[in-house]
Amino acid sequence: MPCSLRVSSDPRRPGDPREDVRDLEDLLDTTQSGWRDVLIRHQYLPCIEALGTLPTAAGGGFAGRPGPRVPGIYVAGDWVGEEGFLMGASVAGALRAAELALDDGALEWGEMAASAAR
Numbered sequence: 001m002p003c004s005l006r007v008s009s010d011p012r013r014p015g016d017p018r019e020d021v022r023d024l025e026d027l028l029d030t031t032q033s034g035w036r037d038v039l040i041r042h043q044y045l046p047c048i049e050a051l052g053t054l055p056t057a058a059g060g061g062f063a064g065r066p067g068p069r070v071p072g073i074y075v076a077g078d079w080v081g082e083e084g085f086l087m088g089a090s091v092a093g094a095l096r097a098a099e100l101a102l103d104d105g106a107l108e109w110g111e112m113a114a115s116a117a118r
């Protein structure tokens with residue numbers, strides 16, 4: 001049975017990944033004693049990013065994030081655009097980037113459909 005545990009830390013104050021894994025294993029020892037005997041595979045991903053940019057009030061909140069149109073390219077991601085948070089921002093930004101590319105004539109529907117099918 002897959003089991004997933006995580007620690008979410010403030011990116012401005014990263015903790016010690018070795019301490020985090022010890023805390024997580026201690027938690028499992030307390031709640032699922034014997035887990036080590038049935039362990040098949042263990043994967044630890046220290047310091048993975050859950051969010052590209054933290055929208056802060058000082059940075060203008062969601063509206064302070066850059067738009068999808070950057071000179072020469074269109075960008076999407078959870079740090080882009082005024083709409084949504086996390087995956088919602090990525091999808092909203094991707095739709096907006098595609099709309100802009102179509103409006104600007106940088107992309108045609110046929111091209112977009114072909115690349116989506118790939």
Ligand SMILES: Cc1cc2nc3c(=O)[nH]c(=O)nc-3n(C[C@H](O)[C@H](O)[C@H](O)COP(=O)(O)OP(=O)(O)OC[C@H]3O[C@@H](n4cnc5c(N)ncnc54)[C@H](O)[C@@H]3O)c2cc1C
Nearest residue numbers: 006048049050051052076077078079085086087088089090
């Ligand atoms: C543990 C965890 C739980 C989460 N839970 C939620 C949730 O419940 N709900 C939610 O909305 N969001 C959640 N998120 C956040 C969500 O996963 C991100 O907001 C979202 O994936 C960001 O999408 P993205 O396209 O901006 O970036 P990513 O999904 O990170 O995609 C970037 C892609 O670019 C690739 N890449 C990076 N560098 C290069 C390079 N140099 N060349 C080529 N490719 C490259 C990467 O391999 C990756 O595939 C979670 C994140 C984590 C880590």
